[in-house]
């Protein structure tokens with residue numbers, strides 16, 4: 001009826017376009033050929049460097065298995081903390097956020113606590129890992145790359161360098177007294 005009504009009355013409905021980001025799943029062959037199934041991770045780690053891409057939810061039992069392997073090799077469990085921190089590395093295949101070994105060492109204990117674990121202070125998003133998601137709050141990955149002693153394999157070192165993670169290639173000397181890679185396994 002009125003001019004103004006006509007001019008401003010029509011509500012323009014913008015179509016809400018959603019463009020879900022297509023996630024590319026391209027992985028270099030040289031990387032995937034190095035990866036082993038999670039079921040072999042602990043056994044392989046007992047002898048030398050290992051790399052598995054795993055659902056985050058499946059990590060706690062693998063850590064328990066790894067502990068058992070190391071105990072079998074007479075690594076004293078009170079040395080695990082520093083030993084794992086220098087040997088075990090978790091890296092997100094999507095965002096390359098990483099997490100050092102001592103956090104994983106606590107994972108089986110925390111995971112068995114179910115949802116009743118209370119985090120105090122800065123947990124660094126680790127509670128997200130227990131729910132099966134990357135610790136990076138803006139990442140939705142449910143997988144993680146688990147590395148054991150990647151410093152001993154130049155190809156793993158190179159892969160990590162490409163993802164912005166530089167490791168000390170001489171870290172083995174800090175664990176020589178506890179564990180050495182087996183030759184000719």
Ligand SMILES: [Zn+2]
Nearest residue numbers: 092095134139
């Ligand atoms: Zn991530």
